[in-house]
Amino acid sequence: MLVADVDVDGSIGKTGIFGLRQGGVIGLCPLPNTPLFQLTAKAETIGTDVEGVVHRAIGHRIGRVRGSRSINPQSAW
Numbered sequence: 781m782l783v784a785d786v787d788v789d790g791s792i793g794k795t796g797i798f799g800l801r802q803g804g805v806i807g808l809c810p811l812p813n814t815p816l817f818q819l820t821a822k823a824e825t826i827g828t829d830v831e832g833v834v835h836r837a838i839g840h841r842i843g844r845v846r847g848s849r850s851i852n853p854q855s856a857w
Contacts, residue, residue: 781851782823784830785816787843792817798837800825806837816846823850 788808795809804825808817819834826833831842 782819782821782826782830782848783851784819784848785811785846786819786830786834787815787846788817788834788838788840789843790840792838792840796838800833800837806834808834808838 786808792808795807797805797807799805802825804822806819806821806826808819810817819830821833830845830848835841
């Protein structure tokens with residue numbers, strides 16, 4: 781699972797789950813009191829082209845990726 785804090789150019793609303801052409805989804809959720817959104821997606825689905833995948837999914841460009849990390853949700857249990 782990839783989690784990243786991103787600047788999104790343009791308004792996408794409050795929260796969204798967006799389908800990808802190649803399968804899978806990305807989630808974008810606003811971070812409180814900041815202009816940033818938290819992006820979540822399967823790392824293997826989004827690959828290394830975070831900006832391109834988000835642009836194709838929502839029609840807006842990422843201004844900047846502020847931080848990203850890969851996590852294994854199963855290891856948290």
